[in-house]
Amino acid sequence: MTTVTNMPLSDLLKSFKLKTKQQELLIRVSILCLVYILAFITRLFSVLRYESMIHEFDPYFNYRTTLYLTQNGFYDFWNWFDYESWYPLGRIVGGTLYPGLMVTAVLIYRILHFLRFAVHIREVCVLTAPFFASNTTLVAYFFGKEIWDTGAGLVAAILIAICPGYISRSVAGSYDNEGVAIFALLFTFYLFVKAVNTGSLAWSLASAFGYFYMVSAWGGYVFIINLIPLYVLVLLITGRYSMRLYVAYNCMYVLGMLLAMQIRFVGFQHVQSGEHMAAMGVFFLMQVFYFLDWVKHMLSDTKLFQAFLRITVTCAVVVGTIALGLGMLSGYISPWTGRFYSLLDPTYAKDHIPIIASVSEHQPTAWSSFMFDYHILLFLFPAGLYFCFKRLSDATIFIVMYGLTSMYFAGVMVRLILVATPAVCLISAIAVSATVKNLTVLLRSKNKGVLTGSTKGSSSSRASSKALLDQSQPFQKNGAIALLFGAFYLLSKYATHCTWVTSEAYSSPSIVLAARGAHGNRVIFDDYREAYFWLRQNTPVDAKVMSWWDYGYQITAMGNRTVIVDNNTWNNTHIATVGRALSSYEDEAIEIMRSLDVDYVLVVFGGVTGYSSDDINKFLWMVRIGGGVFPVIKEPDYLVNGEYRVDKGAAPKMLNCLMYKLCYYRFGEMLTEYGKPPGYDRARGVEIGNKDIKLEHLEEAFTTSNWIVRIYKVKPPNNRW
Amino acid sequence: MGRTSSKEDAGALFHSLRSAYAATPVNLKIIDLYVGFAIFTALIQVVYMAIVGSFPFNSFLSGVLSCFGTAVLAVCLRIQVNKENKEFKDLPPERAFADFVLCNLVLHLVIMNFLG
Numbered sequence: 147m148t149t150v151t152n153m154p155l156s157d158l159l160k161s162f163k164l165k166t167k168q169q170e171l172l173i174r175v176s177i178l179c180l181v182y183i184l185a186f187i188t189r190l191f192s193v194l195r196y197e198s199m200i201h202e203f204d205p206y207f208n209y210r211t212t213l214y215l216t217q218n219g220f221y222d223f224w225n226w227f228d229y230e231s232w233y234p235l236g237r238i239v240g241g242t243l244y245p246g247l248m249v250t251a252v253l254i255y256r257i258l259h260f261l262r263f264a265v266h267i268r269e270v271c272v273l274t275a276p277f278f279a280s281n282t283t284l285v286a287y288f289f290g291k292e293i294w295d296t297g298a299g300l301v302a303a304i305l306i307a308i309c310p311g312y313i314s315r316s317v318a319g320s321y322d323n324e325g326v327a328i329f330a331l332l333f334t335f336y337l338f339v340k341a342v343n344t345g346s347l348a349w350s351l352a353s354a355f356g357y358f359y360m361v362s363a364w365g366g367y368v369f370i371i372n373l374i375p376l377y378v379l380v381l382l383i384t385g386r387y388s389m390r391l392y393v394a395y396n397c398m399y400v401l402g403m404l405l406a407m408q409i410r411f412v413g414f415q416h417v418q419s420g421e422h423m424a425a426m427g428v429f430f431l432m433q434v435f436y437f438l439d440w441v442k443h444m445l446s447d448t449k450l451f452q453a454f455l456r457i458t459v460t461c462a463v464v465v466g467t468i469a470l471g472l473g474m475l476s477g478y479i480s481p482w483t484g485r486f487y488s489l490l491d492p493t494y495a496k497d498h499i500p501i502i503a504s505v506s507e508h509q510p511t512a513w514s515s516f517m518f519d520y521h522i523l524l525f526l527f528p529a530g531l532y533f534c535f536k537r538l539s540d541a542t543i544f545i546v547m548y549g550l551t552s553m554y555f556a557g558v559m560v561r562l563i564l565v566a567t568p569a570v571c572l573i574s575a576i577a578v579s580a581t582v583k584n585l586t587v588l589l590r591s592k593n594k595g596v597l598t599g600s601t602k603g604s605s606s607s608r609a610s611s612k613a614l615l616d617q618s619q620p621f622q623k624n625g626a627i628a629l630l631f632g633a634f635y636l637l638s639k640y641a642t643h644c645t646w647v648t649s650e651a652y653s654s655p656s657i658v659l660a661a662r663g664a665h666g667n668r669v670i671f672d673d674y675r676e677a678y679f680w681l682r683q684n685t686p687v688d689a690k691v692m693s694w695w696d697y698g699y700q701i702t703a704m705g706n707r708t709v710i711v712d713n714n715t716w717n718n719t720h721i722a723t724v725g726r727a728l729s730s731y732e733d734e735a736i737e738i739m740r741s742l743d744v745d746y747v748l749v750v751f752g753g754v755t756g757y758s759s760d761d762i763n764k765f766l767w768m769v770r771i772g773g774g775v776f777p778v779i780k781e782p783d784y785l786v787n788g789e790y791r792v793d794k795g796a797a798p799k800m801l802n803c804l805m806y807k808l809c810y811y812r813f814g815e816m817l818t819e820y821g822k823p824p825g826y827d828r829a830r831g832v833e834i835g836n837k838d839i840k841l842e843h844l845e846e847a848f849t850t851s852n853w854i855v856r857i858y859k860v861k862p863p864n865n866r867w
Numbered sequence: 868m869g870r871t872s873s874k875e876d877a878g879a880l881f882h883s884l885r886s887a888y889a890a891t892p893v894n895l896k897i898i899d900l901y902v903g904f905a906i907f908t909a910l911i912q913v914v915y916m917a918i919v920g921s922f923p924f925n926s927f928l929s930g931v932l933s934c935f936g937t938a939v940l941a942v943c944l945r946i947q948v949n950k951e952n953k954e955f956k957d958l959p960p961e962r963a964f965a966d967f968v969l970c971n972l973v974l975h976l977v978i979m980n981f982l983g
Contacts, residue, residue: 345947346958347947347966347969347970354973388954389946389954389955390954393946396943400935401973401974404932405977407928408980417928443951444884445880
């Protein structure tokens with residue numbers, strides 16, 4: 147009985163044994179599945195710790211527009227004029243946003259509803275970014291496979307799944323353009339490199355669609371439309387041009403440009419803006435170049451060709467410079483806008499455009515940020531560059547250029563570390579994969595050497611060489627094993643570091659603050675939402691709220707009230723008006739507030755909790771921006787010997803301006819810390835100077851439980867008698 | 868002396884170009900004719916715009932770009948179908964033509980949306 151059942155069992159096991167190719171495929175697919183799941187779940191820290199909510203400031207605007215899109219449909223969304231922000235100007239939302247993110251979220255929402263999963267749109271919005279991060283790992287795998295081989299693709303997928311530089315902008319809850327845009331960026335680059343490698347019109351069409359998706363998702367598409375022409379130029383100069391390049395670039399440029407112009411926010415910039423002229427210039431250059439190449443191919447006589455060449459080149463150069471010169475001089479081709487010009491000249495924004503300089507994400511990057519966001523990838527990047535240069539092909543030239551240009555921009559602006567992350571991961575993956583492959587080849591060759599040594603061995607020369615080989619073999623094998631262990635150790639340290647960084651630094655929702663209490667218990671400050679819901683429930687529906695532009699999106703999305711300025715910052719004068727109002731004495735400020743129909747003023751104050759991103763710390767920027775438009779506001783008035791103080795020694799204008807009064811009203815009686823006098827500001831670490839504050843034209847409406855958000859009501863003017 | 872030699876040069880250039888071109892196969896000449904027609908149409912539109920003004924700029928752009936676009940796609944088709952190009956030796960001409968038709972379809976759909 148047992149023998150009969152044993153035989154079929156061993157046959158069954160034998161039938162499961164797969165061939166090597168199938169084993170390899172199984173391993174690859176299972177690794178990719180695990181990486182896909184890993185990329186998703188490592189971004190879920192804040193959902194598990196707090197709740198499923200939208201983080202930060204910008205995502206609230208995106209959430210509000212997505213809500214509008216689900217309720218009103220695409221046509222109303224595309225033509226939406228929002229009268230609830232930038233009172234009294236309003237904002238043409240349909241023409242001033244990038245719709246890609248919202249349309250994607252609503253598409254996922256509709257698919258889920260079609261499958262009868264009745265989820266709320268907020269859940270879809272919160273989880274869109276991790277979902278697209280998982281898709282990015284898949285694209286990174288295919289891209290790595292295209293550049294180097296499948297091993298590099300797998301390592302690239304793993305590295306980008308947990309890299310903190312990418313996680314910082316794509317955690318669950320960070321419903322912002324970058325979450326989708328990085329996927330679109332890498333996808334477009336992959337499709338373009340595939341098109342250049344195969345020379346097929348179908349792949350170029352796909353890359354044009356990828357570019358369209360990128361344009362619809364993020365303003366950073368300017369990077370693509372400048373990097374690809376630069377790459378084509380480099381290929382033309384180094385003599386690597388081929389017919390495939392012509393097909394790929396031309397199809398992508400013409401179709402991509404046309405598709406991009408369908409987005410209203412982009413409009414005609416592809417033919418009118420200086421930032422897009424490089425692509426057009428390279429387009430014309432290519433036509434001339436390939437035309438000359440074709441003529442050279444047709445003419446057998448080189449002397450005649452030289453003459454023709456001279457004529458054509460001079461004509462083309464003359465026509466090109468005349469056209470460019472006319473365009474720039476007449477102002478038809480606009481010069482580089484401040485946002486992108488400050489990338490080429492980092493000192494430009496500080497002197498000329500204080501609003502761009504004041505954003506914390508636009509500051510230059512410190513080395514610690516690089517180490518924090520990249521860890522071991524920072525030294526694997528040059529190693530990968532070395533490997534790329536050893537095996538140059540069209541694809542590796544592209545990734546080298548992408549890596550170098552994006553690293554330069556990452557050094558100029560902290561926010562752009564995100565754009566450099568895919569390049570750094572891919573190039574590091576090449577280094578890791580090539581090194582590990584070489585080491586394992588060394589390990590395997592020792593066994594082969596032993597085998598051949600044992601089967602052969604008659605001539606003396608072979609014997610002596612075999613002896614030499616045998617002597618160095620153990621050393622090489624031990625070295626290879628040691629290096630492999632070292633590589634394994636480094637990669638495991640990378641994984642630990644990435645998880646720690648994600649958990650500690652990048653998973654805070656910014657709208658809910660957490661701290662450790664005296665006994666080590668966790669204390670949650672939910673003041674922002676408390677204040678916004680108070681606004682929503684206790685103020686008239688048409689009330690207008692004045693606050694600094696940081697909080698505009700959150701007030702409209704959660705408080706559902708009209709705001710004066712918000713994060714879009716499209717009108718500098720309007721923001722400067724608000725800045726002037728907040729930095730003036732109360733009598734001047736009330737004039738400005740009455741002219742803007744303001745009903746409520748909202749300030750953020752961190753003196754009781756020690757929260758350091760409050761309005762008093764941002765106050766100097768308000769002064770600078772206000773002073774940039776209204777010279778009556780002078781920054782030195784608020785400083786003492788160039789120092790910014792809020793205690794007794796502060797400047798008198800500082801002690802009596804509206805912002806100071808609103809933040810520190812009734813704070814003089816507050817005991818904040820044991821052993822310190824009343825009115826001790828925990829965020830600045832000093833006792834405030836003006837404790838006896840009286841407000842004449844405003845009255846306190848609401849202060850949250852930890853004093854973080856304070857709302858004041860503007861009193862109507864007194865009766866005449 | 869210089870004048871006549873450059874004139875002779877131009878003449879010789881012209882003749883050799885003509886003779887070399889006459890040797891190309893007929894299907895490539897048809898594609899070249901199509902490209903020439905498209906560019907000519909674009910030039911007519913530009914001249915019209917110079918006379919009348921560019922007011923609905925999107926209409927002007929869509930018209931000109933449809934001509935340039937289809938010309939560029941036809942040149943890509945010519946490159947892929949040309950027997951002398953070693954890189955496209957394995958590409959069947961039917962596949963090249965199908966790609967050309969697909970890209971033209973997308974181009975004209977976008978143009979129709981953009982025309983306004």
